[in-house]
Amino acid sequence: MPSTPVAAPPAHLRIDRLTLEFGGVRALSEVSIDLAGGGIIGLIGPNGAGKTSLLNCISGFYRPTSGDVTLDGRSVLDMRRHQLAGQGIARTFQNLALFGEMSVYDNVAAGAPRGRRRLRGVPGLRPPGTGAAERDAVWAMLERFDLVQHARHPAHGLPFGTLKRVEFARALMARPRVLLLDEPAGGLTHTEVDELGGLITDVVRDLAPVVLLIEHHMGLILSVCSRIVVMDSGRTIADGPTEQVRHDPAVISAYLGGGADLAAR
C-alpha cells in the first residue's frame, strides 16, 4: 500500500532570556520568545528597540551576553553560520548583502547548500549550479521572483526592489525551516510591498517555514502575520495574536505616543 507522506512538523525556535550588551549599551534584556507552532510572526518596535540585534543573535552574527536560542531543543549559539544554514536557518538583511559583481543567477544559486560549500574560502567566487537539478531549482526560483530577465545581469546597478527579490530568492534556495526577514519592505513601492506580502504567504504555504518578519510597514505586518511580538528598549512589551496586539495601549503608545490603531502608521 502506498504510504502517505507525513508533513514534517514546523521547526521549533525558542529564544530564552537573551541578553546582549555592547559596552554600556543593553541592546537586549532577557528576551524570551517561543515560536512553537510556526507561521508568520511579526517583530516590530521603534528604532533601536533591538529587533535586528535579536535576528543577529539567532543567525550567528552576534554572540549574546547570556541566554540561549534553541532549534528543536538544541542550542544554536555555538554553531558557525554555515552550520546554522545547514540546520535550515536563513535570513535576509536590512541593507542587502549580495555579491555586486556576480550575476543575479549566481547570487540566487549561492543560497543553495551546495553553492555555499563551493563559495567558502574559494577566491574568485566561482558560480555554483553546475548540476542539472540545481540549475532547474535556480531557474524555478528566478521565475517565481520574476527575475528571469535579470538572470545574467550583475546585481550591482539593478533597482533596489529587484535586489530585495534577489535576496529573498537566495534565502529560499536553502529551503529554510526558519526564515528571518529584516525589513524586506524597506525602500519598496506600494505595489512591490503588496507583491512581497503575496510571496511571503506563498512561501509559507509551500515550505511551511517559521517566519520572523521585522518590519516597520504596518500594512504588511497586519496583512500577513498571525502573531506579533513587540519590542521596545531591548525588551518584549507585547506578544500575541495580531488582532489583540494591534489594539494594545502599550504598543500604540510605544509607536504613536497614543492613538487609535497601528494601522494608522
Ligand SMILES: Nc1ncnc2c1ncn2[C@@H]1O[C@H](COP(=O)(O)OP(=O)(O)OP(=O)(O)O)[C@@H](O)[C@H]1O
Ligand atoms: N554592533 C553594535 N555595536 C554597538 N551597539 C549596537 C550594535 N548593534 C546594535 N547596537 C545598539 O543596540 C540597540 C538596538 O539596535 P538594533 O539595531 O537591534 O535596533 P532595531 O530595533 O533593529 O532598530 P531599527 O528599527 O532602527 O533597525 C541600539 O541602541 C543600537 O545602537
